[in-house]
Amino acid sequence: MPRPRGPRRITCRPDCTYFKPAGIPLRDLEEVVLALEEVEALRLADLEGRYQADAADSMGVSRSTFSRMLDSARKKVSEALLQGKAIRIEMADTPRTGPPE
Template sequence: MSPRPKKIRNCQGRFCGRAFKPTGTPLTELKKIELHRDEMEALRLCDGEGMTQEEAGRCMGVSRGTIQRIITVARKKTATAVTAGHALIFVDEDEASE
């Protein structure tokens, strides 16, 4: 039995680049943590724009529960990267499978 196809998520935010890393260390020497487009959008809406998870879910076309799962993973990845000095690599879903 195949899993249900992933629902399309409306992501409108633009990335500020391809990666975010500590200064002074080349990207090749850092551990890389992938932050997917939907995770970045959930962070932008909930933490940047101050929306509730329900409002963010409506904007992205998914349920509040889905936003809660996405934002939990995104916050953990971001906190790990910032506190441990890792690089955040911004990827679209298409690029992640390559």
């Protein structure tokens, strides 16, 4: 049996949960689903430019776990952009927690 997943600190929730190519109805598109923790990893690493060790500490995970989340998120976003898929952000994945104490 796998080890239980530890809690992740998520400090930002996006206002938009869907992104799609223009001119194509959503019902006609395949969907790529990003977990909220993957969005947080993208925000910390790419938007804020933090080092992975610092970003991992902010989320309360190991650096290797952060790296896996970031790699997964980047792959999903690349797939959606290059293959014309919609991106849905799964909001119910992780409860919101505040900044580390």
